[in-house]
Each structure stands twice: as C-alpha cells, then as structure tokens.
Amino acid sequence: MWQIMQIHSCHIMRQRLLTSKTNVYFKNIVNNKPSNFIKRYVSEIKTSVDKQGNKSLLLLCSPWKLCTGVSLGICLRYLLYKGPVFCKAAQNTRTIQRRPNLYDDSSKFDWLKLFGYLRPHKWLLIAAVASALAVAFLNVYIPAMLGVIVNVLANMKNDLNTDFIEEIKLPAIELISLYIGQAAFTFFYIHLLSQVGERVASQMKQDLFESILRQDMAFFDQERTGELINRLTVDVQDFKSSFKQTISGGLRAMTQVVGSAVSLLVISPHLTGLTLICVPSVVIGGTFIGSLLRKLSREAQTQVEKATLVAEEAISNMKTVRAFAGEENEADMFSRECEIAAELSMELGLGIGLFQAGTNLFLNGMVLGTMFLGGHLMSTGQMTAGDVMAFLVNAQTVQRSVAQLSLLFGAVVKGLSAGGRVFEYINKTPTMDTSGGKIIKYHEFHGDIEFKDVTFAYPARPDAIVLKNFNLKIPAGKTVAIVGTSGNGKSTIVALLERFYDVNEGQVLIDGIDLREFDCKWLRGRALGLISQEPVLFATTVKENIRYAKPDASDAEVIQAAVTANAHEFVKSFPAGYDTLVGERGAALSGGQKQRIAIARAVLKNPPVIILDEATSALDSASEKVVQKALETAAKGRTVLVIAHRLSTVINADLIVVLNRGKIVEMGTHEQLKKLKGFYWNLIKQQDQDSDSSR
Numbered sequence: 001m002w003q004i005m006q007i008h009s010c011h012i013m014r015q016r017l018l019t020s021k022t023n024v025y026f027k028n029i030v031n032n033k034p035s036n037f038i039k040r041y042v043s044e045i046k047t048s049v050d051k052q053g054n055k056s057l058l059l060l061c062s063p064w065k066l067c068t069g070v071s072l073g074i075c076l077r078y079l080l081y082k083g084p085v086f087c088k089a090a091q092n093t094r095t096i097q098r099r100p101n102l103y104d105d106s107s108k109f110d111w112l113k114l115f116g117y118l119r120p121h122k123w124l125l126i127a128a129v130a131s132a133l134a135v136a137f138l139n140v141y142i143p144a145m146l147g148v149i150v151n152v153l154a155n156m157k158n159d160l161n162t163d164f165i166e167e168i169k170l171p172a173i174e175l176i177s178l179y180i181g182q183a184a185f186t187f188f189y190i191h192l193l194s195q196v197g198e199r200v201a202s203q204m205k206q207d208l209f210e211s212i213l214r215q216d217m218a219f220f221d222q223e224r225t226g227e228l229i230n231r232l233t234v235d236v237q238d239f240k241s242s243f244k245q246t247i248s249g250g251l252r253a254m255t256q257v258v259g260s261a262v263s264l265l266v267i268s269p270h271l272t273g274l275t276l277i278c279v280p281s282v283v284i285g286g287t288f289i290g291s292l293l294r295k296l297s298r299e300a301q302t303q304v305e306k307a308t309l310v311a312e313e314a315i316s317n318m319k320t321v322r323a324f325a326g327e328e329n330e331a332d333m334f335s336r337e338c339e340i341a342a343e344l345s346m347e348l349g350l351g352i353g354l355f356q357a358g359t360n361l362f363l364n365g366m367v368l369g370t371m372f373l374g375g376h377l378m379s380t381g382q383m384t385a386g387d388v389m390a391f392l393v394n395a396q397t398v399q400r401s402v403a404q405l406s407l408l409f410g411a412v413v414k415g416l417s418a419g420g421r422v423f424e425y426i427n428k429t430p431t432m433d434t435s436g437g438k439i440i441k442y443h444e445f446h447g448d449i450e451f452k453d454v455t456f457a458y459p460a461r462p463d464a465i466v467l468k469n470f471n472l473k474i475p476a477g478k479t480v481a482i483v484g485t486s487g488n489g490k491s492t493i494v495a496l497l498e499r500f501y502d503v504n505e506g507q508v509l510i511d512g513i514d515l516r517e518f519d520c521k522w523l524r525g526r527a528l529g530l531i532s533q534e535p536v537l538f539a540t541t542v543k544e545n546i547r548y549a550k551p552d553a554s555d556a557e558v559i560q561a562a563v564t565a566n567a568h569e570f571v572k573s574f575p576a577g578y579d580t581l582v583g584e585r586g587a588a589l590s591g592g593q594k595q596r597i598a599i600a601r602a603v604l605k606n607p608p609v610i611i612l613d614e615a616t617s618a619l620d621s622a623s624e625k626v627v628q629k630a631l632e633t634a635a636k637g638r639t640v641l642v643i644a645h646r647l648s649t650v651i652n653a654d655l656i657v658v659l660n661r662g663k664i665v666e667m668g669t670h671e672q673l674k675k676l677k678g679f680y681w682n683l684i685k686q687q688d689q690d691s692d693s694s695r
C-alpha cells in the first residue's frame with residue numbers, strides 16, 4: 001500500500017512540477033548544483049511524462065513531498081553552492097523512443113509454450129527435480145543426525161567408561177553417508193538443470209530471432225534495435241537464470257521449510273510454538289520490504305537499459321556524432337543516464353543492506369532466544385543437548401530457506417516478465433498475409449507493373465495518407481522515373497512494390513497478378529532488384545557481400561556481376577581483392593564504391609525488374625557518372641523504376657512522372673516536360689539547379 005502511495009504521489013508530483021513555475025526553479029537548482037534528491041525527481045519528471053498516475057486521495061501526500069523536496073533543494077542549494085543562480089537552458093537531452101511498460105510483461109507469459117519447450121527434455125528435468133528434492137530431504141535429515149552425535153558427545157562427559165569410538169562410529173558413518181549423498185545429488189541437479197536451461201534458452205533464442213525476421217516492416221518502424229537485441233540476450237538470460245533458480249532453489253527451499261518445520265515440531269512443540277509467534281511479523285515485514293525492493297530493482301533495470309540505448313545510438317551513428325562535434329553532449333547524456341541508474345542501484349543496495357542487516361539481527365536474536373529457552377527446557381529435563389542442537393540447526397535451515405524463497409520471489413517476478421517479453425515476440429504473428437505462393441517462371445515473366453487505385457498510409461501513422469487513388473503503369477522493358485520534391489511519397493511507391501507494406505486500398509500488380517498472391521521470397525529474392533540511396537553492406541568481404549544476393553553463386557559469377565557494375569577494377573586494386581573486408585556497414589569503402597558493390601549484388605540476382613531508389617543521389621558528381629554508367633549496363637533489357645531527385649539521372653527514361661503529395665501532377669518524356677514547362681517540373685528543375693550549385 002505504501003509503495004502504491006509512493007508511486008502515485010511521485011506521479012502527481014511530476015504532474016505538478018511539469019505544470020508549475022516550481023519546475024523552473026528546480027531546473028535552476030539542478031543545473032547549478034544538483035543534490036541527489038532533486039536530481040532524482042527532476043530526472044523522473046523528464047523521463048516519465050508518459051507515466052501519468054491516477055488522481056486519488058494520495059494527492060494529500062503529494063504537496064507534502066513537494067514542499068519537502070523544494071525546501072530540501074533550497075537548503076542544499078544555499079549550503080552547497082555559493083555562486084549566483086543563472087537561468088540556464090534545459091539540460092541537453094532527447095526523448096528516448098522505447099516501448100512503454102517495458103518491465104511489466106509478466107501477463108504475457110505463455111505457460112503452454114514453456115511446457116512445449118520443456119517437453120523434449122522432460123526426463124532430464126524429472127531427474128533434476130528428483131535430485132533437488134533428495135538434497136532437500138537430506139538437508140532436513142542431517143540436523144537430526146547431528147543431534148544424535150551431540151548427544152553421544154554429551155553422554156561421554158557423564159559416563160567416562162563408555163567406548164567413544166564404538167558409540168560414535170555408527171552415527172558418524174551415517175552422517176558421512178548423508179554428506180556424500182547430499183554432495184552427489186547437488187552435483188546431479190545442478191548439472192542436469194543447466195543442461196535443460198541451456199537447451200531451452202538456446203531454442204527460445206532461435207525461435208525469437210526467426211520470429212523477429214518474419215515481422216512486417218511496420219514492426220521495425222516502431223521497435224528499437226537495442227530493445228530487440230535485449231530480448232535476444234538479456235531477457236532470455238534472465239529467464240534462464242530465474243528458471244534454474246526456481247526449480248533448484250525453490251523446490252529445495254520449500255521442501256526444507258516443510259521438512260524442517262515438521263522436525264522442529266517433533267523435537268519440541270514448545271519451542272516451535274514460541275518461534276511461530278515471530279513468523280507472521282517476519283513474513284509480513286519481509287513481503288512488504290521485498291516488494292519495495294523489487295520495484296526499485298525494476299526501475300534500476302529500466303534505467304540501465306536507457307543508458308545502454310543512449311550509448312548504442314551514439315556508437316552506431318558515430319559519423320553523425322563526429323560531424324556535429326556531439327561527443328561531449330553524448331557523453332553528458334550517457335553520464336546523466338548512468339548516474340541516475342547508479343543512484344537507483346545505490347538506493348537498492350542501501351535497501352538490501354538494511355533489509356539483510358535487520359534480518360540478521362532479528363534472526364540472531366531468535367537464536368539467542370531459542371538457546372535461552374532450550375537451556376531452560378534442558379534444565380527441567382524436557383530436552384537433551386542434542387535436541388537443542390538439532391532444533392537450532394533445523395531452525396536455521398527454515399530461516400535460510402525462507403530467506404531464499406523471498407529472494408526467489410524477486411527472481412520469479414523478473415523471470416516471468418523477461419519470459420513474457422520473449423514469448424510475446426515469439427508468438428507475434430505478422431499482420432501481413434504472406435501465404436500467397438505464386439511465382440512466375442523466368443522465361444514467362446514480362447515485367448509489366450501497375451499501381452491501380454492505390455491508397456496507402458503507413459501503419460505507424462494511419463491518419464497520414466501518403467498515396468490516394470494512385471495509378472501508374474510501367475510497361476515491361478521500359479524505364480519509368482518518378483520525380484518530386486522531398487516527402488511526396490516516391491520511396492513509398494518502392495516500398496509498396498517490394499511489398500514491405502500492403503496497400504490499404506487498390507492493388508499493385510506484376511504481369512496482371514496482385515502482389516499479395518506472390519511468394520514473397522520469390523518476389524524480393526528473384527523478381528525485383530532494389531538499389532537504394534544508402535547501400536547497406538555487411539561487415540564481411542566484398543565477395544560475400546556480392547554473393548548475399550545468390551548464396552550459391554560461383555566466384556566467376558560474382559566477378560562477372562562486379563564487372564557489369566563497374567566495380568571489378570577498384571576491387572582488384574585492393575591488396576586483398578575480393579577478400580577485402582568492408583567494415584561495419586561498408587565504412588571502409590567510399591560512397592561510390594559501396595554503391596557499385598550494391599549494384600553488383602543486385603545484378604547477380606539477375607532480376608527482371610530493377611528499382612533504383614535515388615541510387616546516385618548521395619554521390620559526388622564524379623562518382624555519380626561512374627555509378628550511372630554501371631546502372632545503365634545493369635538495367636539493359638529490364639523493367640526499371642527510377643526514383644530520383646536529380647533530373648540528370650532520368651533524362652533517358654521512357655516516361656517521367658512528377659509526383660506531388662502522392663498524386664501524379666505531370667508526366668511525359670524529358671523533352672515533352674521541358675516543352676510543357678509545368679509548374680511542378682519547373683519547381684524540380686529549380687531544386688535540381690540549386691543542389692547542383694551546392695555540390
């Protein structure tokens with residue numbers, strides 16, 4: 001309840017701070033000399049505007065917190081900072097796009113799926129569970145045996161004539177056997193469980209990756225790469241650890257609690273009764289503090305992931321960061337997120353420390369109490385020394401097991417929510433229906449393309465219609481160019497032809513057949529060859545990059561494709577030739593070289609339709625000429641769709657279509673459009689000249 005109150009009041013506090021002048025004041029304090037308290041709240045405000053809490057009677061708490069926060073901030077500000085207060089600009093920050101409620105996915109946990117993963121390893125699992133239970137039983141039995149030995153030792157003192165070896169031999173052998181059995185079963189359950197855990201985790205990872213690869217483009221428009229990688233690594237790992245811990249520790253601890261509790265009752269109902277009085281308060285206190293700590297742990301996890309996202313974004317866009325001299329800003333932003341994460345983790349550490357220290361003190365008090373009462377019962381002849389010893393060890397077993405169970409509870413919550421996120425993505429079915437299995441044989445393929453009454457909006461922005469009743473025919477073997485100013489839907493036409501998205505209305509047809517009827521693998525892998533503005537190469541050799549289009553292509557085919565794409569000469573000039581490594585995303589090549597390798601890759605497919613999506617617009621004019629030549633050779637005899645900003649690249653097109661706001665506004669050959677001197681044509685010409693002079 002207190003925890004809920006805390007969250008609510010924090011939310012309300014954030015709301016108020018966001019809407020009040022106090023916010024400005026807070027910013028001043030933070031920017032000049034931050035105190036941890038204030039920093040924490042301000043960072044929460046900045047990062048969790050989306051987590052608006054419900055209004056409730058807890059409003060009562062909020063003003064109090066607000067006042068405490070402000071007064072504390074003011075005191076610290078005056079105590080720690082001597083300089084003047086400047087009204088600085090807001091800290092350099094950016095909204096980190098990520099899924100909401102990232103750490104609250106336990107509801108999506110698919111138990112049936114988990115059983116499906118466990119089924120192939122059921123015998124291993126049963127053996128592991130049996131071994132874990134055996135360890136638990138032995139742990140319960142061992143204190144009783146210890147008690148017997150203590151009694152033998154105690155009797156020795158009273159009766160000096162007895163043969164010590166004879167007396168101790170049997171219980172000692174039994175105890176040693178129990179220890180050996182316990183060690184052997186411990187080894188078995190750990191070994192077997194790790195086998196089951198690793199196999200299940202590996203299968204889950206594979207299924208998750210396959211599922212991610214199957215998803216629609218709309219999915220990738222919304223998801224962050226870092227978060228998807230986290231699903232594949234951190235979440236699967238968390239789930240695996242939690243699974244292993246639950247099966248081993250959980251089963252063992254529960255059995256030990258039950259077994260030891262029974263032993264305690266058998267040894268001394270009196271002492272057990274007294275101990276039981278303390279149990280409810282321990283359970284209630286433990287559960288309450290445990291839930292607070294779990295909440296804090298989730299917050300810390302979320303914050304750590306946020307810091308990782310900032311780093312990932314900066315590292316993967318290093319050129320942009322460099323170009324804008326943004327290193328310092330990125331480092332600042334990262335440090336800020338790390339500091340918040342560290343503060344949360346320190347708070348967590350503090351909480352755990354206090355919790356454990358308090359628990360230890362309490363439990364040691366209980367041990368003393370038990371010894372005191374046990375001593376009293378011994379003095380009245382109701383208990384032997386061995387009984388007290390066995391009672392103490394059993395009570396400790398119960399205490400350790402309960403502590404383990406409370407820790408396990410945290411691990412179970414973490415595992416369920418990590419597993420929930422993994423299963424959510426494994427079970428995610430793409431919305432696009434890709435079951436159409438039609439293909440056209442190569443010699444029957446003409447390459448007529450038609451957009452018929454197409455209306456389309458991106459799934460991420462369903463209200464922003466990009467194309468409305470769009471109609472366009474690209475006859476087989478012809479080159480059609482689409483020109484238009486930025487953001488008018490040119491690349492969208494390509495995305496629809498590649499069937500990255502499905503049209504909302506109308507049809508896209510190839511040789512009169514709706515794209516949705518085709519086998520997607522054939523369509524993208526064999527029928528269409530796409531060369532885009534930003535050729536993305538894999539961090540491998542030139543040869544492997546070209547061969548990506550046709551994995552079974554021979555070296556001779558790869559070289560032939562490179563010759564067609566005008567890439568052979570420069571590749572040959574590298575010391576390692578076709579085995580040259582191109583760096584991450586082809587960073588070790590020039591723009592023109594990257595583009596020509598991408599063309600070679602497309603040529604190797606030998607597709608009947610080639611799509612050039614601003615294929616040369618990122619190049620300087622010298623490279624553009626070379627690449628243009630390569631493209632002309634590659635496109636010979638094929639249906640070509642060209643998307644272009646620059647008119648010089650579309651002069652030879654059979655038809656030029658001018659697009660404005662998703663609609664065709666002018667069309668004709670280059671000559672016709674030149675004569676027509678239409679408004680949009682002139683607009684593009686002007687833009688073309690501007691970009692020419694700036695190049």
Ligand SMILES: Nc1ncnc2c1ncn2[C@@H]1O[C@H](COP(=O)(O)OP(=O)(O)OP(=O)(O)O)[C@@H](O)[C@H]1O
Pocket residue numbers: 221458459460461466484485486487488489490491492493
């Ligand atoms: N994945 C996406 N999700 C949502 N909206 C998008 C997406 N991609 C593009 N858009 C929007 O669709 C519209 C058309 O974009 P498109 O990329 O087709 O324009 P373009 O004419 O190719 O522009 P440019 O010449 O600058 O590449 C734009 O308003 C853009 O913001």
